[in-house]
Amino acid sequence: MQTGLIAIAAYCLGSISFAVLISKAMRLPDPRSYGSNNPGATNVLRTGNKLAAALTLFGDAGKGALAVGLTVLYTGESPASGFDAPLAGAMAFLGHLYPVFHGFKGGKGVATAAGVLLALNPYLGLGALATFGIIVIFFRMISLASVIAAVFAVFWAWSLFGLAPITPVVGAIALLLIWRHRENILRLVRGTEPRLGAKKT
Secondary structure, three states, X not given: OHHHHHHHHHHHHHOOOHHHHHHHHOOOOOHHHOOOOOOOHHHHHHHOOHHHHHHHHHHHHHHHHHHHHHHHHHHOOOOOOOOHHHHHHHXXXXXXXXXXXXXXXXXXXXXXXXXXXXXXXXXXXXXXXXXXXXXXXXXXXXXXHHHHHHHHHHHHHHHHHOOOOHHHHHHHHHHHHHHHOHHHHHHHHHOOOOOOOOOOO
């Protein structure tokens, strides 16, 4: 019963779209109506409003971390050995991808996943972020960095926790994140995925 309530609450928290709310509050276009049509910080940045993009980034990451943190406070269990905290993180992530408050049309979940991983374990989160940063520096592709970081997150979880519940949960998050980037992956294969700073033709 407790686990089910935690899962529902975390999903509802994750369903709050900061991209949509912040854009509305700052009188910007709905992020689902331009660019990639993706309600996330990268798309909000296309408006040229860096503050709105930053607030979206921190909001999306924060809700993932908050879902894990509140669960830890409520249950008293360790994310490294328990099940409820990793589950809460996964459900918040799922809520971001398919938000019940926004017609189940959500973002790709990179920021929310980062918040979840950092809250579950700082070393796990920093390992994934370091992987992300290295790929961005060398290849200047957010999508490629996101997919590779997702794969490595599973490796870091396995290295740190073995077969503890946190590992398969991180694996599920990684698979969903990769699935949400399937169109980007196709463009990467075709060589048409844009790089950071590249001018549009």
